[in-house]
Amino acid sequence: MIHKTSPEVGGMGHPIKRKEDLRFIQGRGNYVDDISLPHMVYGQLVRSPYAHARIKSIDTAKAKAVPGVLAIVTGEDLAKAKLAWMPTLSGDQQMVLATGKVLFQAQEVAFVIAEDRYAAADAAELVEVEYEELPVLVDPKKSLDPGAPVLRDDREQKNNHIFHWEVGDKPGTESLFKSAPVKAKVDAFFQRCHPAPLETCGCIADFNSATGRLTMYMTSQAPHVHRTLFALVGGIPENNIRVVSPDIGGGFGNKVPIYPGYVCAIVGSLTLGRPVKWIETRSENLMSTGFARDYHMTAEIAADKDGKMKALRVKTLADHGAFNAAAQPTKFPAGLFSICTGSYDLQNAFCEVDGVYTNKAPGGIAYRCSFRVTEAAYLIERAVDVLAQELKMDPVELRRKNLIAPSKFPYKSPLGWTYDSGDYETNLNKALQIAGYAALRKEQEEKRKKGELMGIGISTFVEIVGAGPAHSFDIAGIKMFDSAEIRIHPTGKAICRMGTKSQGQGHETTYAQIVAQELGIPAADVTVEEGDTDTAPYGLGTYASRSTPTSGAATAIAARKIREKAKKIAAYLLEASEADLEWEPGKFFVKGSPTKAKTIQEIAFAAYTNIPPGLEAGLEAVDYYDPPNLTFPFGTYICVVDIDKGTGQTKVRRFIAVDDCGNIINPMIVEGQIHGGLTEGMAIAFMQQIDYDESGNVQGGTFMDYLLPTAVETPNWETDKTTTPSPHHPFGAKGVGESPNVGSPAAFVNAVVDALSHLGVKHIDMPIAPWKVWNILKEKGITS
């Protein structure tokens, strides 16, 4: 039960306006490219035009002759300093600048530094690299063929296999499949996507040779981890590295990895003793930095004739590109993909994933998703619809039959997760009621008679977010806790710092609301600061919907520690015993005499001016929070589409999103995140793919090819919620930012397939562009 604070205090549940907005609406945000340092110079990467080629020679003479050019760094130069390769976040290594050969188009080959960005770009054009083309491998299904070219000659293992990972009970699952009367199967490819935040990646590396200190301003979702990795790899003492992550123009997972450009800028600054700025162009961002998905998946469900699902079998081929640069917790090479049993109560399951190399950009990052959860949610929600089609059963009825009942929580899934809490059917019912599901089905039936194409897609997804716990989760060895430090000033105002880093999520507001809730200090009086490793406590950063589950929890716990000390001070001030004091947000009062009270502001002042004997001065606390479990947000999404028979164009008529993310800090911000995530989900379902031709040329390297929806294509989203608090989180929250991106692709695709199901269509791979639908309609004789 959350004590409701006044709107002036603005604790949990208040839709208070965002504190960070004031600077952004005035154009006074501070993004990395806005920072300009004295004597700053600019770096530009030379990139490979080939997907696979041996480097025969690099001639920098002409480039060096460009006025303003200061230095050109190649892989051979880096090799001398043992920096030609760097570790990835997945236990692999990646070339910083290519030595020997290049492995994907747009791979980093040399780094030019010049007085201004135009000169740097000119010179980069003039770096002459002689390549000898090698056979290109773009199809991951051919990666393991005996005759396939071995891409990574730096590895002892002389094939393109990265990992095999499996989880579940294989014989148990097989035996259920043998005896099951009904089986459904879907081959679903989740295409290669890119998070494409509107701000690309970039940095300024500023090495001060007088102090020996490196200050790194960078687009980092995980500044502390990046500092540690720079120290470990670069050999600079960690106390001499300060990473500052300023305002970030969207991250969505793209700004979790360390990219070669960052390392080159550091090398450049170390070499020249001047600050080196490196900012990607959009094409560089799309072509070389962390992509997402690229999972070739097969799911099979075994079920009874009445639709009771028994078992799930999943086999997946994961295309990781040239280097395994996925940002994954160490023990989970396929992330949390084993959430693929979804919201359904199955007896058994087995899931296996094989990762392979291809001549494509490296990555496999968690794009608005808690490590491969989007792939998993899409797969199971798609497979359930295929089963419904097989059984000629309504997809809602089939889901209802199989959803995990509220009485079963905490629910142990057959693939090993313990779901914290859920009430899936209540959530489903609410969505159906808002949608007017029965009426929609009737409308569809009538439209079909008239030859019109209308579809209704359902997704009853569940997520798994908020990593740790530390016993299972680490990134590059660093345990996945997170932190908060709160200091209360003498006048009762506060500053808080966290190990996370907002990229638009509104942390400056929501963390302040947690403090407001726990201490009764108005959110307006609480400054939240993140992203400076010199001042913030250590943390793992913001991705995987982990900020509220981890740093949010740490904030509440730190505030409660402060409250404990505040109670001692209040007892002293009120001349009462601690046992006689009661708390309500903002003050301690003596039980039974509410006028005998001390406000948190009075207590804060006393902490510096009238310190009780035997007590330390000050009022502050820090907490490093290790969550006991992950949290499991869920929801029901219903999508209604109309398809134009003449063009194959799909129009999203309605989209109903009923989310359950537990207790909500700021409903306005939650709704905003859902709007944004659904829009990204729609883009993935209908518009986006980073594709490659057979020579390994990127087909989606600009915003002219890699489409982002505008306001015109984007519908109005209908949002609502149910509330099932997490039982283990200090204030019952679960995290929400990624749910709409995780849960929605299946709803869109299910809707399109539903519109065409009477024609025998069972599956269409994303992105469902009009031509794909048009081809189907043509094949079925619906359009000419």
Next chain:
Amino acid sequence: MARKQQVKITINGRASEALVEPRTLLVHFIRESAGLTGTHVGCDTTNCGACTVILNGKTVKSCTMFAVQANGAEIMTVEGLMKDGQLHPLQEGFKQEHGLQCGFCTPGMLMSSLALLQKNPHPTEADIRWGISGNLCRCTGYQNIVKAVQYAAGKLNAAAQGGSK
């Protein structure tokens, strides 16, 4: 390298002068010569609109124009919206209606919205959606941006009516 040229552009009522290469993009002039970093660069292909400014009364994407082409022009950027310490109704609308998250597209969105309302003070929802369709946002899904523009239109129209009485 072509000979540098002297360029003078009035931005938000203040003249900015610099000697620039003919190929210097207007957005780089605004950000680096004039030091106004509210105008952003989000793509290389004139798709995203983060660099939108108002030039002689019309919106332009300042990444797709050379500074020399704007010589002598009057430009308004996001930094010119606030008057006498008061937020413009559009700025207020974006805050009130939660029309921004990461804030990177916001300056360009504000400029396109302003140009829209100057041309069409009573836009329908469809007018607003088309009016900002040259500006991409990755965070909001546009729904609250539409509301923000509606908020500003309402406020500006109320002020205009009040003023004519």
